[in-house]
Amino acid sequence: xxxxxxxxxxxxxxxxxxxxxxxxxxxxxxxxxxxxxxxxxxxxxxxxxxxxxxxxxxxxxxxxxxxxxxxxxxxxxxxxxxxxxxxxxxxxxxxxxxxxxxxxxxxxxxxxxxxxxxxxxxxxxxxxxxxxxxxxxxxxxxxxxxxxxxxxxxxxxxxxxxxxxxxxxxxxxxxxxxxxxxxxxxxxxxxxxxxxxxxxx
Numbered sequence: 001x002x003x004x005x006x007x008x009x010x011x012x013x014x015x016x017x018x019x020x021x022x023x024x025x026x027x028x029x030x031x032x033x034x035x036x037x038x039x040x041x042x043x044x045x046x047x048x049x050x051x052x053x054x055x056x057x058x059x060x061x062x063x064x065x066x067x068x069x070x071x072x073x074x075x076x077x078x079x080x081x082x083x084x085x086x087x088x089x090x091x092x093x094x095x096x097x098x099x100x101x102x103x104x105x106x107x108x109x110x111x112x113x114x115x116x117x118x119x120x121x122x123x124x125x126x127x128x129x130x131x132x133x134x135x136x137x138x139x140x141x142x143x144x145x146x147x148x149x150x151x152x153x154x155x156x157x158x159x160x161x162x163x164x165x166x167x168x169x170x171x172x173x174x175x176x177x178x179x180x181x182x183x184x185x186x187x188x189x190x191x192x193x194x195x196x197x198x199x200x201x
Contacts, residue, residue: 004162006161011061013152014061014152017155018072022072025076039095040129043122047063048067053110098125101122104121119169119173123172134180134184137184145199149182149188153180157178
């Protein structure tokens with residue numbers, strides 16, 4: 001299979017992953033933290049920009065929707081709840097790391113060998129932002145659903161096979177974006193074993 005086709009298929013999996021989550025958010029059955037998802041939207045943009053500048057080609061599509069997906073959730077939460085929680089200390093650190101990554105990308109985007117360091121900072125920021133959600137789902141697996149996280153991980157996992165330039169930067173993002181959602185999905189899957197399929201979406 002052509003790498004471009006694999007990249008598009010990976011992007012499609014990431015798109016599909018958000019559909020049930022968006023529906024459940026709209027229905028009020030899932031209540032995403034607005035601050036955290038806003039942070040993921042911003043960091044998703046920095047990941048996309050820095051990943052592209054670091055040499056991503058056919059494997060870029062999951063990163064595109066890695067930004068678009070949380071943006072959609074933020075829009076739905078704002079429309080439904082119309083409230084905002086002040087960022088805590090951890091979230092402020094993640095936001096600062098994201099801003100640093102954007103600035104690094106702006107000054108290094110023309111040179112892939114330098115832009116990769118902005119990508120690493122953005123990945124670090126995303127990892128930091130993921131920690132509260134990982135702890136939350138392990139403590140309250142009934143309050144989230146595994147489908148979205150699993151398909152998101154599969155999309156990024158598949159994008160590894162769309163990589164044409166075998167560099168550390170090109171592998172760093174999909175590998176991280178495979179394991180982080182799996183860490184979120186696992187307690188949700190374990191909690192729902194034996195439950196109706198609707199509980200998984």
